[in-house]
Structures are given as structure tokens and as C-alpha cells.
Amino acid sequence: MASESPQQGGIRLKVRVNGEHHESVVDPRMNLADYLREELRLTATHVGCEHGVCGICNVLVDGQAVRSCLMLAVQVDGKEVRTVEGLAEGGKLHPIQEAFIEEHGLQCGFCTGGFMMALCELFDRNPSPSEAEIKEVVGGQICRCTGYNAILRSAQNAAAKMSASRS
């Protein structure tokens, strides 16, 4: 728990990740991406540039997409984190994941989780986003192998699936 007086050593942290409660003691300098990958062994959150540019390490914190390389683990104390592992439910892929498969929205797949988490926030905020809104989100992410057209199609397909399942 973050305290009112300076602490080095370990800081106690309580957080829910994909619905599961975790308690850990972390070094203040540990970032959220490393915490998820190395402490919780949730390795679907990939780490790219480590300075916020590529967007590959996006996760949701209390529903908001963030770069997990630009947040300290101690800063998610008391919060709810969602990672790529938390997209599928009961063995069934999330519509965003299905859409990326159907539209070939990935080649090597290294960056894909970051796109999916950024889109997940968009769809939560706005169930039927315009093409411009989708492009704004996709434009904040870097993919070095597909070109972005297949990713845009995946995003549009996902939006269509999600609005169909709502109606």
C-alpha cells in the first residue's frame, strides 16, 4: 500500500487482475508490465519500446487503456487490471480476438495484444465507433509487419460482432 512516508525496499500491493485478487511486495521502480509478466507470470502483455511509443504493452486499469511500461506496479494498488489473458471468457474467445483471426489482423502477433486492449477500451466507451475513432486508436499503436489495413478490418469486424451480440 502506498504510504504517506517514503519507502524503498518492498511496498505492499493489493490488486485485482482479470478478476483475481493478488497481494505482492514490489520494488518501487518495478513497472506494471514487468510486474504482470514476472511476478504474476501473465506473459501475454508484451514489452516493446519501454518508453510509451509502441503501445504493445497496453492493459486496462480501472477500464482505461494505459501503457504498462509507463506505470509503476505500486500505482495499481487497489485497482482493477485487465490484460489480454482476461479477454476470453469461459474458454470462448472475445469478439475482438475472433475478428483478428478472421481478418488476418496479425502476422508475428507480437504487437497484437496492445491493439486489442486499446480497442477494448474504445468499444467499452463507444459501442459503435466511427471509422475515424477506430483509426485514432489504431494510429496510436505500432505494428511492423501487417500494414494496418488488416488491423482496421479486424477492428471493424469486431465492432460489428459486438453490436450484433448486443441487439
Add this chain to the structure above:
Amino acid sequence: MKPAPFEYVAPSTISGVLEILGQNDPDEVKLMAGGQSLMPLLNMRLSRPALVIDLGKVADLDFIRETDEGVVIGAMTSKRAVEDSELILREHPLLWESTVAIGHPPIRNRGTVGGSMAQADPASEYPAVALVLGAELVAVSARGERTIPADDFFVTFLTTCLEPDEVLTEIRIPRLAPRSGWAFQEVARRHGDFAIVGATATLRLEAGVVVDPRIAVFGVADRALRFSAAESLLTGQAASDEMIDEVASQAAAAVEDPLEDAHASADYRRHLAGVLVGRVLREAAVRAAEASTGA
């Protein structure tokens, strides 16, 4: 790409922050707001503070309020909150438009208004917008509170007039005068990237002539620049194409030492500054004319 070790503290009040600042050598301390500039610097070990004071728990610094004079924004208010604010969209569409040009949604979710002011990146949108809107920045320290006009706040690259023991608490933005026109434009390689050059302006039209024009650019020099000589030249003149061209070229010529880097040469930046000042003045004049005829 891992930060050097530091101690960490997240006080929940401003007085708590000031107390800890007082107990430590301020040069060894870094305040952390959204971390969207500081975390990269820590990760790259360009910054190695002994102590990080996280402002994220100081709820009193996270607000957007309307006052008699205008709008007041707490330093820890996220850019996302500005983007989502009906009040900002209505009262300060220029601030709104510049906000959505900053980075990408995940950056705006964390990055704060105060952090961008304190970071004073020469290519950052907010300092230029603060100049044009005549904002004031409020800072506190154990020595008391002071209010700093935006014109005095930004000093040079990544440097403001804040002392190491001062905490920025709020940004006060006066209401735009009725029937003002405004505009904001930037050129970046990709939407959301730091701008190569951007420009912003406000002005009014009274009896066919320009009143109180304010013009600023960013990405051109070591800090956001306001062009007072060009503003004087335009004051009292009709907003004709010829006049705007003259003002824009005067503004471009007034840049003393344009930045030069891998993205653009000094000449190109000066050229863009002129082009964009011309465009924002034309756009602001159109908006001012529409506001005057009630269209």
C-alpha cells in the same frame, strides 16, 4: 531500460507533498504526475531521482471548475478528463482541439495538464495554448503560493520558472472574449506524434478590423513563442489575405534560432511557422466573422 532504484511516496494531500519536499533535497526528488514523460526518462535513466513523490493520490488537484472569470483546471487533471469535459468543449474549444492532438488515447488517459506545463517540451501543444489563452499557473511551496502568467512561465527547453520545491496546483484560463475567433493547427508525421511545428491564434473583429490578436507557435524554438510584434502589426487592420500574409512572414522572420533535428531543418521549421500562422489567422478570422454575424 529499467529505472535506477528510488524511494517512493504517494501522499494524499498537498501539505503532505510539501512536507516531504521540505524534508529532502529538492534536487534529489522528482514529482510524478501522469508519468508519461517522466517514466520514459526514468526507464532510460536520463533521470535518477533518489525519491519519487507521486501526486496521483492528491485528489484535490484533479478537477475542472467554472468560475466567474473562466475555467480552472487542477494540475493533476488528465487530458482524457479535459477531452471528456462538456464545459471545456463549450468554453474553450481551442483547448479541447489541442488536447485531442496530444499523443494517443492511452497517453491522454494518464498524462496530466499540469505535467505538460511543467515538462515544457518545446513541441508540446499546451504551453502555446496557455500563451494564447492568457492562462495563469498557480504554484505552491512551503514559502507560499504564487500566480504566474503563462508569458513568464516557460523559460527554455524542458525548463519553467518553477523552483525545485514548488508544486504546480492549477491552471486558470480566462473566458474568451465574446465573439472571439480561434484556431489551432499542427503538422506532425502522424496524428498524435509530437508536432514538427504547430500554431494557434485568437482574435476578434470589431467594425471590420482585428482587435486583440494573440498568436503563438510551438515546435519551432526552445519554447512556445508568442509573436507580440506580429500581433501589434495586425491590430487595427482588416483581416485581408495580404495583411495576414505580411503578419505571417513577419512572425516567421522573428524566430531567432529555429530548432533543427532529424525531423526537420531550421529553414523548414521557419517556413512552416509562417505557413501555419497564416492558416490559423485566416481560420480565426472566419470564426470571428461568423460569431459577429451570429451565423
